[in-house]
Amino acid sequence: MNARQTRERQVPSMSCQGCxxxxxxxxxxxxxxxEVSGTPSEKRLEVIxxxxxxxxxAALADAGYPAAGRQYHERRVPGMSCQGCxxxxxxxxxxxxxxxxxxxxxxxxxxxxxTALGGETLDQLLERAGYPSAESTEAAEPExxxxxxxxxxxxxxxxxxxxxAHSGGDFQEEETDARATAHRLSISGMTCxxxxxxxxxxxxxxxxxxxxxxNFGTHTAQVRGRADTDALIEAVQDVGxxxxxxxxxxxxxxARAERDxxxxxxxxxxxxxxxxxxxxxMASMFVFHPHPVGAGRLYxxxxxxxxxxxMVYPGRHFFVNAxxxxxxxxxxxxxxxxxxxxxAWVYSMAVVAFGPWLPEVARGIYFEASxxxxxxxxxxxxxxxxxxxxxxxALKRLLDLQSRTARVIRDGxxxxxxxxxxxxxxxxxxxxxxxxxxxGEVTEGQSHIDESMLTGEPLPVTKGKGDxxxxxxxNGKGSLVYxxxxxxxxTRLGQITEQVxxxxxxxxxxxxxxxQVSSVFVxxxxxxxxxxxxxxxxxxxxxxxxxxxxxxxxVLIIACPCALGLATPISTMIGVGKAAEHGVLVRSGDxxxxxxxxxxxxxxxxGTLTEGKPEVTESExxxxxxxxxxxxxxxxxxxxxxxxxxxxxxxxxxxxxxxxEIRGFDTVTGGGVKATTADGxxxxxxxxxxxxxxxxxxxxxxxxxxxLEEKARTVVYLAVDGRLAALFxxxxxxxxxxxxxxxxxxxDGLKVVMLTGDNAHTAGAIAREVGIDDFRAGLLPEDxxxxxxxxxxEGEIVGMVGDGINDAPALARAEVGFAIGQGTDVAIESAGxxxxxxxxxxxxxxxxxxxxxxxxxxxxxxxxxxxxTLGIPIAAGVLYPVTGTLLSPxxxxxxxxxxxxxxxxxxxxxxxxxxxxxxxxxxxxNHQKKEDAS
Numbered sequence: 001m002n003a004r005q006t007r008e009r010q011v012p013s014m015s016c017q018g019c020x021x022x023x024x025x026x027x028x029x030x031x032x033x034x035e036v037s038g039t040p041s042e043k044r045l046e047v048i049x050x051x052x053x054x055x056x057x058a059a060l061a062d063a064g065y066p067a068a069g070r071q072y073h074e075r076r077v078p079g080m081s082c083q084g085c086x087x088x089x090x091x092x093x094x095x096x097x098x099x100x101x102x103x104x105x106x107x108x109x110x111x112x113x114x115t116a117l118g119g120e121t122l123d124q125l126l127e128r129a130g131y132p133s134a135e136s137t138e139a140a141e142p143e144x145x146x147x148x149x150x151x152x153x154x155x156x157x158x159x160x161x162x163x164x165a166h167s168g169g170d171f172q173e174e175e176t177d178a179r180a181t182a183h184r185l186s187i188s189g190m191t192c193x194x195x196x197x198x199x200x201x202x203x204x205x206x207x208x209x210x211x212x213x214x215n216f217g218t219h220t221a222q223v224r225g226r227a228d229t230d231a232l233i234e235a236v237q238d239v240g241x242x243x244x245x246x247x248x249x250x251x252x253x254x255a256r257a258e259r260d261x262x263x264x265x266x267x268x269x270x271x272x273x274x275x276x277x278x279x280x281x282m283a284s285m286f287v288f289h290p291h292p293v294g295a296g297r298l299y300x301x302x303x304x305x306x307x308x309x310x311m312v313y314p315g316r317h318f319f320v321n322a323x324x325x326x327x328x329x330x331x332x333x334x335x336x337x338x339x340x341x342x343x344a345w346v347y348s349m350a351v352v353a354f355g356p357w358l359p360e361v362a363r364g365i366y367f368e369a370s371x372x373x374x375x376x377x378x379x380x381x382x383x384x385x386x387x388x389x390x391x392x393x394a395l396k397r398l399l400d401l402q403s404r405t406a407r408v409i410r411d412g413x414x415x416x417x418x419x420x421x422x423x424x425x426x427x428x429x430x431x432x433x434x435x436x437x438x439x440g441e442v443t444e445g446q447s448h449i450d451e452s453m454l455t456g457e458p459l460p461v462t463k464g465k466g467d468x469x470x471x472x473x474x475n476g477k478g479s480l481v482y483x484x485x486x487x488x489x490x491t492r493l494g495q496i497t498e499q500v501x502x503x504x505x506x507x508x509x510x511x512x513x514x515x516q517v518s519s520v521f522v523x524x525x526x527x528x529x530x531x532x533x534x535x536x537x538x539x540x541x542x543x544x545x546x547x548x549x550x551x552x553x554x555v556l557i558i559a560c561p562c563a564l565g566l567a568t569p570i571s572t573m574i575g576v577g578k579a580a581e582h583g584v585l586v587r588s589g590d591x592x593x594x595x596x597x598x599x600x601x602x603x604x605x606x607g608t609l610t611e612g613k614p615e616v617t618e619s620e621x622x623x624x625x626x627x628x629x630x631x632x633x634x635x636x637x638x639x640x641x642x643x644x645x646x647x648x649x650x651x652x653x654x655x656x657x658x659x660x661e662i663r664g665f666d667t668v669t670g671g672g673v674k675a676t677t678a679d680g681x682x683x684x685x686x687x688x689x690x691x692x693x694x695x696x697x698x699x700x701x702x703x704x705x706x707x708l709e710e711k712a713r714t715v716v717y718l719a720v721d722g723r724l725a726a727l728f729x730x731x732x733x734x735x736x737x738x739x740x741x742x743x744x745x746x747x748d749g750l751k752v753v754m755l756t757g758d759n760a761h762t763a764g765a766i767a768r769e770v771g772i773d774d775f776r777a778g779l780l781p782e783d784x785x786x787x788x789x790x791x792x793x794e795g796e797i798v799g800m801v802g803d804g805i806n807d808a809p810a811l812a813r814a815e816v817g818f819a820i821g822q823g824t825d826v827a828i829e830s831a832g833x834x835x836x837x838x839x840x841x842x843x844x845x846x847x848x849x850x851x852x853x854x855x856x857x858x859x860x861x862x863x864x865x866x867x868x869t870l871g872i873p874i875a876a877g878v879l880y881p882v883t884g885t886l887l888s889p890x891x892x893x894x895x896x897x898x899x900x901x902x903x904x905x906x907x908x909x910x911x912x913x914x915x916x917x918x919x920x921x922x923x924x925x926n927h928q929k930k931e932d933a934s
Contacts, residue, residue, distance in 0.1 A: 004033075007056060009045045009067035012118070015205060016040050019065060022207060026063035030055060064208030064226055066118030073113045073122055075133035079812065080106050085131060088813070092129035093122065109134075120210050120225070130812025183229055184501075185221040186252060187214065188259075189241040191321065192333035193565025194522045198239050206235045217569040219256070220246065222502060240324040249501060250399040260385050267382040270314025274375030277306055281368045282890075292355040292365055300352045300365055307345055307367040315341065315374040331522040333561050337377060339526075340556035341370040344889060347549050364546045366553075366889070373557055373893035380897025384562070384904055395577060398497045401453055401472035406437035409481065419488075426484045430475045439486040442467045447478025496836065499585045503576040508589035510857055511568030517865075525559040525872070532876040540877075547877070550886050554875040558892035562900040563867060567860035570907035575853030578910060582845040583837035591832030594816050595850035600796040601745055601843065602788060602810075605756040605763065606643060608801050608820050608840070609742075609770055610732040614643050616651035617713065618729035620704055629726045630657035633718060636665075636673055636685045644716065647730050672716070684719040688759065689778075691717050691724070701727045709761030712769070734770065741840035742770045744916060748844055750799075753791070755784050788813050801843055818843050845915040852913045860903045867899045 014020065020038035027034045027047060034049035045067075047056060060067050080086065086104030093100045093113060100115035111133070113122060126133050187199055196216045203212035208227035215221070221243070223232055229245045236243035246252040281303060290296030311319065315337075322338035325331055344366040351365060405416050409427040422428070422438055430436055432447075448460035451473045460476055463469055469482055472493040488494060533552040540547045576586050586592050606612055621629050634652040637645040638659050652659075662675040662683065671693075672686015684691055688705070691698060696719045698705070705715045705727060713729035735741075745752055754775035756763050763777035776787055788810065791798050800814035811817025811832075819834045835842035875887050 004048055004050050007047050007049065007053065009047070009056070009060065010043055011038070011045050011060065011065050011067055012043055013065050013207065014038055014040050014043050014045065019207060020045070023060060023063050023065050026059045027051070027056065030059050061119060064206075066120060073115065073119055075111045075113070075122070075126065076109050077104075077111050077126065077131050077133050078109055079131045080104055080109055080111065086111070089126060089129055089131050092125045093117070096121070096125060124210060130817075181224070181226065182502075183223045183227075183232060184246040184249075184252075185223065185229075185232060185236070185243045186246055186256065187219050187221050187236060187241055187243050189321065189324075190214075190216060190219055192216075192522075192561040194330070194332040194561050195241065196565055198328075198330050198332075199236055199241055202235045202239045203232060206231055215569050215573075216565040217573050238328075239330065240321075240328045249497065250402060253396060253399055264382050264385045267378045267385070271375045271378035271382060274310045274314050274371050274378060277310055278368050278371035278375050282372065292351050297352055297355065300348075300367070303367050304345070304349050304352055307348075307371050310371045310374055311341060311345065314378060318374070318377075331526060333522070335522060336525060336556045336559055337373070339529075340553045340889065341373050343549070343556075344373075344553050345370045364543075364549070366549070369553070369889040372890045376890070376893040376897050380901055383897075384566075384900050395497070395500055398493070398500060398580065401435070401493055402497075403435050403437035403471070407431070422484055422487050424484055424487055428482055428484055430480045430482070432475060432477045432479060434475050436469055436471055436473050436475065436482075438471050438484045438488075439491045440469055440482040440484045442469060442480055442482045444481035445479050447480050448476035450474040450476065496580070496585060499587065499834070500576060500580045503572075503586045503588060503592070508568065508572060508593035508854070508857065510593055510854065510861070511572075511589070513861070517564060521559070521561045521564065521868075525555065528872060528876065529555040536877065541880070547886065550889065551875065551877045554887050554889045554892045555872055557889050558871045558875040558887070558896055559868060560864075560871075560896045560899045563860075563864035563903045566900060566903045566907070567864045568857055570904055571853055571857045571860060571910060574907055574910040575849055575856070578853075578913060579846055579849045582842065582849070582915060583835060583839075584842050584846040584849070585834040585836060586846070587832045587834070591816055592850050593854055594797070595799065595833065595847050596854040597797050598750060598799045598816060598847060600751045600753060600791055601799045601801065602753050602755055602784075602791070602814065603801045603840070604784075605754060605758060605766060606732055609734060609738050609754065609766060611735055612643055612732065614647040614714070614730045614732040616647050616728050617731040618704075618708060619651065619726065620701065620728075621726045622700055623720060623723055623725040626655065627657050628660075629718065629720075630655050631660045632662075632677070632683060632720065633657070633685065633726075634659035635662045636675060636683060643732070644714065644730055648716065648728065651728070681721050682719075684717075686717065688715070688717060691719050694719070694722075696722055696724060698724055700724055706761065709759055710765060712762050712765035714758055714762055734766070735839065737839055737841055739770050741844060742772060744841065744844045745847075746771070748847060748916070750847070751796070753787075755779055755787055784810050785813055799843070799847075801840065818846065848915040849913065852910060856907060856910050860906055863906070864899065864903060867895070871895060871899075 011019075011023070014023070017038070017040065019040065020036065023038065023045060024034075024036035027036055027049060031049045031051050034047060034051070036045070036047050036049075038045045045060075049056060051059070057067050077085075077089070080089070085106065086102070089104065089111060090100075090102040093102055093115065097115045097117050100113060100117065102115075103112045104110070105112075111126075115122065117125070123133055190196060190199065193216060196214045199221060200212055200214040203209055203214070203221060203223055206225075206227045208231070209223055209225040211225070212221060212223045221232075221236075233243045233245070290299050292300050318334045318337045319342070321332070321334035325335055348365045348367050348370075403419055406419055406422045406426075407429045408415055408417050408422060409429055414429060419437055427443065428437060428440060430447075436449075442463055442465050444465065446462070446464040449463050449469060450460050451470065453472055453474075463480065468485075469480070470493065471491040486492070486494075489498060529552045532555050533548045536548040536551055537544055572589050572592065575592060579586050579592075586595075603609060606614070623629075630652040633648050634657050637649045637652075661678040663678065665673065665675040667673055668686065668690055671690030672684065674685070675683050677683060684694055684696065688698060698717065701717070701724055705717075708715050708727075708729035711729070711731075713731055716728045716730060717724060718726040718728075742752055751774065752772050754763065754767055754772050756766075756775070756777055757779050758766075758777055760777040763775050767773070767775040776783075779787070788798055788800065792815075798814045799816045799818060800811050801818040801820060802811050811819065816832050818832075820838050820840075833846050835846070871892075875892055877886050880886055
């Protein structure tokens with residue numbers, strides 16, 4: 001038992017005595033006799049305990065309050081492939097803690113950090129640097145047991161990252177930072193951007209929360225951290241709003257649509273009742289406007305009570321929400337509406353009650369203004385709800401692809417179960433015309449599957465035993481039985497849906513200004529209204545009291561934080577959804593915005609310009625028998641998943657070569673592989689540089705190699721005991737749409753650069769064929785990083801296109817990474833944007849949609865800021881000296897409603913946007929002009 005000692009900790013996230021209580025409970029759960037006291041203003045915690053330092057820090061971290069003392073952290077970082085990666089992570093960490101000690105071990109994918117930063121902060125920095133960590137422990141993990149049989153691998157015949165780290169797929173698929181959990185909440189009660197800020201700040205203050213994003217467009221929140229759902233809901237309720245967890249996205253989307261429909265009908269009905277009183281009252285004022293003194297007082301009393309009924313019933317939520325916000329020391333749009341209409345009604349009733357004792361100029365009646373404003377605002381809210389409901393159409397279409405039931409075969413019996421009951425390992429039967437419920441592998445039957453909804457491939461794909469199938473695709477005329485391999489959110493469709501939902505909730509940096517303004521908008525408007533009232537009362541023209549009332553009320557009503565709150569999220573939602581329709585998965589609002597600014601696009605060759613399915617087209621054996629040589633090649637490549645290795649293995653198998661026995665297998669990064677045969681012969685298999693550095697003479701194969709390179713073949717050499725034994729020409733055909741896609745990108749104003757580890761002859765042939773003028777050949781993995789850095793130093797904004805697995809460091813180095821892939825979990829996690837359909841046309845579509853979205857957001861922001869910047873001074877009466885009139889509160893109500901409707905309607909124009917034709921570049925003048933819906 002350790003002796004009781006006094007320990008102090010700096011706890012940056014401690015903000016109140018409630019935090020101290022939570023830390024005390026966590027510590028006393030480990031040491032019941034511990035004495036814990038805290039000083040939130042100094043972020044200082046004092047603990048008298050028998051716990052060791054590590055145990056104390058662990059208890060604080062588990063409670064969501066990591067201490068700021070220097071601590072040792074260890075992380076597994078799947079994307080770390082070289083010391084260049086370590087350098088970038090070190091730079092990111094030391095930007096926050098200059099004294100941090102950072103060491104990386106790329107071979108083990110292990111990073112050690114001695115820092116004053118907390119674990120969560122460290123993970124955030126790593127993720128922002130492009131190197132998200134996998135789950136780690138304080139102690140080093142035991143090494144994996146190595147197999148007695150070597151597992152041959154080919155590091156990179158092309159000396160490029162896209163090929164050099166092909167074995168990285170294994171570790172990339174590890175779960176990233178399992179300690180942080182993502183929660184999605186449905187938020188009710190928000191009416192404007194100020195509400196969004198209040199909810200977001202409440203969530204961010206919750207212990208254990210790493211990040212929180214609140215979307216006014218969908219009334220949802222996305223929270224990442226270790227806080228539980230109950231704590232998050234309590235935090236939202238504490239600031240006057242309601243929240244509930246989103247468990248099933250489809251059910252939540254359906255519930256939201258039903259809730260919006262009910263709210264739409266309620267507000268439309270309330271608007272009708274309000275305007276039914278206000279419009280006749282306003283019209284009657286031109287022919288019948290009794291004086292509020294004498295017999296006219298009874299008339300105005302009845303009108304006042306009817307107006308009160310409008311405020312109490314159709315307009316009730318304005319006043320209820322305003323009161324809730326007042327109790328929580330907050331203010332939002334409801335506050336402005338309630339104060340504006342309430343002030344007009346109270347003043348009018350005062351005139352009715354005390355008219356005989358008021359001067360003639362102060363006997364103005366504004367009941368119609370209160371009723372009309374409430375009616376118009378409710379009408380605007382209803383129209384806004386209807387327009388806003390269309391923004392999530394893309395997500396709804398994805399959710400509609402998910403089956404609700406599945407036909408499962410268990411214990412020899414076939415039964416239909418809910419989709420949530422399907423488990424990995426179940427056998428699923430799919431009848432003709434049915435939609436597949438989960439991902440899996442076919443075990444019985446043959447059919448044609450329509451995969452167009454996921455891949456964009458228009459023709460059905462033949463599927464038989466051993467083939468993989470995906471949820472959401474549609475079976476043809478055959479019947480299939482398949483083994484479920486991924487279910488629920490783990491399916492490819494589930495990952496795509498989650499990606500789209502997450503991206504729609506994120507904010508591009510351009511929206512930060514609106515966020516900052518919205519946080520002080522309503523208090524600022526209240527201050528302006530008070531200043532306006534005082535200015536008119538003291539310096540205004542007669543009747544001062546009436547002018548004071550009209551201007552202050554109009555300022556309160558015309559101000560519209562809604563337009564600010566909707567300007568960015570609505571356009572982002574539609575832009576992300578539009579991208580998804582074109583097979584482009586945008587990971588975040590940041591990636592969406594940055595893609596619009598790209599000036600240079602860097603592409604690697606294999607799997608990006610080419611199909612990534614190489615095959616041996618020519619071979620020449622210079623020493624020994626062909627079967628023996630191919631047997632050595634097969635032994636070196638056995639077990640490898642590298643594309644070139646797979647091509648060589650397939651070639652050896654076609655010739656029925658038997659793999660020989662090898663020892664001392666080793667991978668040479670950027671070159672190839674080496675090993676020794678059982679009888680002691682030295683083997684080298686790889687590119688020309690590998691063999692030349694080993695002193696092997698290549699002259700006997702030089703002529704053939706040159707011919708192959710001129711035909712855009714990749715040449716692989718085999719040397720046995722220091723002599724060139726064979727060489728192979730490997731062809732990787734261009735994708736059918738590469739040439740058109742490159743020309744389309746160039747037509748969009750991008751400079752396309754090809755970086756490859758292949759030789760200059762092969763690279764030049766490929767570049768000429770596709771129309772790329774700028775290329776670099778013979779690059780090692782670190783050279784690619786240097787090239788991207790060089791372009792960035794020259795002022796270029798660089799996008800990088802890779803496969804999303806092996807190019808993770810390069811993708812992270814570029815401003816935007818585009819992962820060519822089929823929507824796998826690895827590809828989604830590796831880049832800012834993933835191209836589900838595996839075509840460079842997706843890059844062009846992503847950039848065009850990004851540019852259109854950013855233009856649309858800018859238009860919305862200019863409109864929202866411009867409206868408030870002009871509207872509030874006009875409402876305050878700055879034009880009175882020129883016009884001699886003041887803006888009516890009724891006109892202010894119309895303008896306020898129209899501002900939100902205008903922003904939402906403009907954002908919905910993005911739904912009409914069409915990226916440029918995929919046939920661009922087939923000939924001069926073929927560049928189809930896209931609709932400028934932005």
